[in-house]
Amino acid sequence: MFNTTAWNRLRYSLYAPLYDAVAERAFRRPRRIALDQVTWHPGMRVLLVGAGTGLDLPWLPRDVEIHATDLSPAMVRRAQRRAEALGMDVQVAEMDAEALAYPDDHFDVVVMHLILAVMPDPARGIAEARRVLGDDGQLCVMDKFQADDYPASVTRRTLNALTSAIATDITRQARPLLEGAGFTIEQDTPVMMGRLFRALMARPI
Numbered sequence: 001m002f003n004t005t006a007w008n009r010l011r012y013s014l015y016a017p018l019y020d021a022v023a024e025r026a027f028r029r030p031r032r033i034a035l036d037q038v039t040w041h042p043g044m045r046v047l048l049v050g051a052g053t054g055l056d057l058p059w060l061p062r063d064v065e066i067h068a069t070d071l072s073p074a075m076v077r078r079a080q081r082r083a084e085a086l087g088m089d090v091q092v093a094e095m096d097a098e099a100l101a102y103p104d105d106h107f108d109v110v111v112m113h114l115i116l117a118v119m120p121d122p123a124r125g126i127a128e129a130r131r132v133l134g135d136d137g138q139l140c141v142m143d144k145f146q147a148d149d150y151p152a153s154v155t156r157r158t159l160n161a162l163t164s165a166i167a168t169d170i171t172r173q174a175r176p177l178l179e180g181a182g183f184t185i186e187q188d189t190p191v192m193m194g195r196l197f198r199a200l201m202a203r204p205i
């Protein structure tokens, strides 16, 4: 009920000043593992969807073209500042992941870290990622997921009513989501808390 795009814009604007203190160290290793699963080439066009404060930026190659987008203006400002502090030329824009303002087949890599479990309609977010990704593209996902082979328990679904309102959904399943959008998963690595957090690299079928 609470998980709407308007609520996410508001709450992430409130979380923005505290975000790095909570997420920078905790997710450093998972995000590096996820980004290492991508095959990088100079000149690639890369899109960060729901980029937050730009914590992925330090771990990206310097010889690629980077676009970073987020729903929250406060996050966008911080991502811009981080790019400047790192001396990186990043195109930063406020944008809804469910309606990306880019043409079809525009990117070589789309990075979705800790956003699929946050946005109200992840299937739409993944469909948008597929649309803007070229046929040889790579989708880099790092997030928390329910196991693919069985649905969330009643306890987990009950707890989810709270976690999805203030933080994140804990019942989403990666494989149905990605395969349903026309991706094949090439790498799937547990990165934190057992298999709760996973780093996936997928390509369009």
Ligand SMILES: C[S@@+](CC[C@H](N)C(=O)[O-])C[C@H]1O[C@@H](n2cnc3c(N)ncnc32)[C@H](O)[C@@H]1O
Residues within 6 Å of the ligand: 005, 008, 009, 012, 013, 023, 049, 050, 051, 052, 053, 054, 055, 056, 069, 070, 071, 072, 075, 095, 096, 097, 098, 112, 113, 114, 115, 118, 119, 120
């Ligand atoms: C948990 S943070 C992850 C930030 C960053 N990707 C990271 O790995 O640190 C989720 C981010 O998704 C953004 N977000 C939520 N819904 C969104 C949407 N519909 N479109 C774009 N960004 C969204 C939030 O503003 C927030 O910055």
